[in-house]
Amino acid sequence: MNHESEQAHTDGASLMQTLIELRIAGEALSHSRQDNLAAIDKLFARHPFYTLELHHVHALLDQHAITRSSVLASVASFTHCNPDPHHATGPNYISARRCLTGLKEAAKALRGVQAARGTVLFATGHPGCLTSCYNAIAHQLERGGCTILKPALGYEVQKDWFLDYIDATAVISDTCGVHHTHMTQGMSAMLAELTQPPDLIIADHGFAAVAINHGIPCIAPMDTNDPGLALAKQAGADFVLVPMNDNLPNGRMIALASIIEALMT
16 A cells, blocks of 8 residues: 555544544444334325425335335445344444445535636525534635525415525524524525526535435535435435534534535635
């Protein structure tokens, strides 16, 4: 192993250890094995919280092309969690190596849009976790010449719930607080207001799903209870999937922005 490849190996090992220490990857994360199997069952019940209204997912369901075991195998292909559906209790697992692979792909997409001084849109259904991280990345891109878009401010996604922004990142608010949500209406409203799609979208949950359905370049985090994203990616949807724990405090998750920044250099 030459010095350059040895250094890359060392850096990769260090980053994976950091991801584990932050609980972005590794064992005993936010969702239990029971949660993840229940998410798969609810996907088969066509619950939009789990299908995310992804076209690829509904097509697979309509064609009866998937089983409980095959959906779990799809999730496991990205997280390296146990693919045995009979393993039904205990903690779950996200491989730090697979997380880092996704982050490297995300960094490549971010480098590309920054080099092109492109347009970028950020949106989260996980405001208690990802807002600070997304905003830090947005500021870096803006310093690099990108334009951060903020369409559809104030759009009423449902009665008394509105699309709002915390700095550069779109969220869903009732004007008293922001919501954890998998709904798709916010991103649909944002894209409808734009005369042309963004060059890149960084989003999660239903926000990401709409971007994926429209074929817009997208970076999307996927936790172990998000089987719809795994299915869509495996079925051929073209987006960057990052397997990671998406239930951490903003104060901890902002460290992910520093990791991504390091990977972009």
